[in-house]
Structure formats: C-alpha cells, structure tokens
Amino acid sequence: MQVRKNLPDxxxxxxxxxxxxxxxxxxxxxxxxxxxILWFLNALGKDYSAxxxxxxxxxxxxxNQFVSNELPSNLELKxxxxxxxxxxxxxxxxxxxxxxxxNNITKNVNRIDGKYLIKTSDLLNRISxxxxxEMTIEEVQPEYFTIVLDSLLTKSVLVKPDIELEFLxxxxxxxxxxxxxxRVLITGPAALVDTIKYLATENKKLDKLDVDIEKNVSVLxxxxxxxxxxxxxLKIPVEKYTEKELKIPVQIKNKPENVKIKYFPSEIKVSxxxxxxxxxxxxxxxxxxxxxxxxxxxxxxxxxxxxxxKPSYIELLRISPETVEYLIETE
Numbered sequence: 001m002q003v004r005k006n007l008p009d010x011x012x013x014x015x016x017x018x019x020x021x022x023x024x025x026x027x028x029x030x031x032x033x034x035x036x037i038l039w040f041l042n043a044l045g046k047d048y049s050a051x052x053x054x055x056x057x058x059x060x061x062x063x064n065q066f067v068s069n070e071l072p073s074n075l076e077l078k079x080x081x082x083x084x085x086x087x088x089x090x091x092x093x094x095x096x097x098x099x100x101x102x103n104n105i106t107k108n109v110n111r112i113d114g115k116y117l118i119k120t121s122d123l124l125n126r127i128s129x130x131x132x133x134e135m136t137i138e139e140v141q142p143e144y145f146t147i148v149l150d151s152l153l154t155k156s157v158l159v160k161p162d163i164e165l166e167f168l169x170x171x172x173x174x175x176x177x178x179x180x181x182x183r184v185l186i187t188g189p190a191a192l193v194d195t196i197k198y199l200a201t202e203n204k205k206l207d208k209l210d211v212d213i214e215k216n217v218s219v220l221x222x223x224x225x226x227x228x229x230x231x232x233x234l235k236i237p238v239e240k241y242t243e244k245e246l247k248i249p250v251q252i253k254n255k256p257e258n259v260k261i262k263y264f265p266s267e268i269k270v271s272x273x274x275x276x277x278x279x280x281x282x283x284x285x286x287x288x289x290x291x292x293x294x295x296x297x298x299x300x301x302x303x304x305x306x307x308x309x310k311p312s313y314i315e316l317l318r319i320s321p322e323t324v325e326y327l328i329e330t331e
Contacts, residue, residue: 003097004219005107006036006293010032023217025118028218029064044251045110049079051079051141052076053075053077054127054293055074055097055098056071056073056074056100056129057097057100058102059100059102060102060103061103061149062103065150066152066189067147067198068148068149068224070149071145071147075141077139078141079135080135081149084325098127100126106118116148116184117146118144119144121143124140146219150189151190153189153190155185155193156186157182157183157184157186157200159179159184159199159201161233162203162299163201163204163206163236164203164204164205164260167207167209167210170241171210171239171241172239172279172315173236173238174313175313177234180233180237181229182233184201184219184228185227186221186227187226187227188222188225189223189224192222192224193237199227201219204217209236210240212235213235214236216232216235217233217234218230219232233270239272239276239277240276241275242279243271243273243317245270245271246267246284247267247284248267248287249267249284250263250265250266250267250289250290250305252292253291253292253294254292255293261327261328262325262326264324264325267320267323268321269320269321270289270307270310270316271317272310272317273312274313274315277309278313285308287311288307291305296326301325302323302324303324303326304323305321307319
C-alpha cells in the first residue's frame, strides 16, 4: 500500500541528522511551539467556571453537646476565576480544609427534633473568607446538610480488671487485685453513658507469677465516648502458700433437747493451703465444723461432717475423717 511505502520516508525526516539539514522544518516546528504557548497563555488569561472540591473541618460544638451524625467531608464549590488561578488550584495536591464553627452556623437556625438543617448558600461569606480572593464562589454543593446534636453526659464508673493469672507452684493471689484509680470518668451521649455500670480493662494474661506485680492497662470504652484517665494500674499481690493442719471440734445442729447423742471422734483434722504471712496467726477458732441431727436415719450409723465457717484467704484441701459415728442414748 502507498501508506506503508511512505512510512520510511517520514521516519527519515524525523531523524536528528535530517532535521539538522532541513532548516525550514526546524523553523516551522519552533514557530508552531511558540504559537501553541501564546495561545495557551491567552486562553489562561480568560475567566472560566469550574468546580473545586474542598475538604471541611468542623469545630467547636456547643458546650456539653456533640455531633452524632456524619457530616459532609467535602464541599463542591462552583467558582469563577482566571484560567491561571484555576490551573494553579487544579495542580495543587491538597487544599487547606474549610473550617466551619458548629456553634456559629447553628446559632440562628431553628432546631427541629434535635436536628439543624444548614443551607450552604448561607455559608458563602464564611467560605469566601477561607478560599483564594482570586475566585468568586457562585454555588455550593450540597445545597443542604443536617447537623444532629446530642447531649453529653459525664459520670464516674467502676473499672473491673479482665485478667488471667497463672502462678508458679505453691504461689497464689493474696487478697484482691487493686485497681488504681478505682473509678474513671466517662463522657459521651447521655442515652449511652446512662446505661454503663462499669468498664472493663483490656484482657491481659500473666503467667509464672511468684512476686507482687504492677501492670498498666487500657480501659475499654464504647465508640463516641471519652474516658479520663485512659489507663489504670493493676496491683496484683502474690504470695507463696504452704500447707497447714489444725484440729477442729465438731458441733451438732438441730438436736432436740430431750435427745442424748454421742459421736466420735469429737474433733477432726482440717488441712488447707495458706499464705506464709498468715501461717502463724490462723487458729482453730476461725473454723466451725458440724454434723446435722436431721440427717440421722436407721440405715446408717455415721453422719457427714461439714465445714460451716473458714477464713476466706485459705484453700481447703481435705478434712479427716469426713464422717463421724454416732450413738443415740435412750433412757
């Protein structure tokens, strides 16, 4: 074909060596480039309309209130400006956000069911002050947006530790885990905060414990709420435990006054694990063991021994014997 036949000729013309020899072609290309630049500069000197998207930052909600709905993250501004100005803005990678003061823009707007309907054309002056003076704003989109304000509530709530503990052999928790501070302040939507009775810490697992430990942990809280402080300190008391044995007298309950009963042995041995700090101070008087006369029946001559009272800080292992024999005396 003729086109294919002429291709080598065109390529030959574009070679640098040939361009150097063909001065007329070089002059033509330079003139074309200059003409294009002059046309472009002339075009940029004219006024044009364009749509520019600006990010928005909302600040300063009314006291003890907060915005509970999603607000437009950008406003589309239809502007008129010189081509140079529009080109400069189009080439910008980002704009400083427009700052809208919620307290001010809702001040003269009627509130209906807790909602403010904001007309963006009423914000032209506020917006114009924050964009380039070389641009004239003709229109703002969206035409309207809604601001929903909800009441804030602050109250003090307990913090409960969510923690898993594993101890080295013969070591246990001594007493309760201490939380400092014991309470935190939570601030958020009144309807939500009013239902909160306590807050839990983040879950932590600690193992191989053999000494007291302190751990700073974050306090978990629902979205749209803030807490103060955000972290608490858990004080975990750890103590080495050892086994101890005491003899405890056995009492009888529910015995009729006119009945005589003998049981033996009259005391039992109680074995338990106890922390070293309490080892010497614990006594038999802190325990009580009993048998129940109401459990007497003709099919058995023994009664089960039960522990009624014991210190909370021990771990009961066994009682010996677990039953006693009894004999009802008749006159």
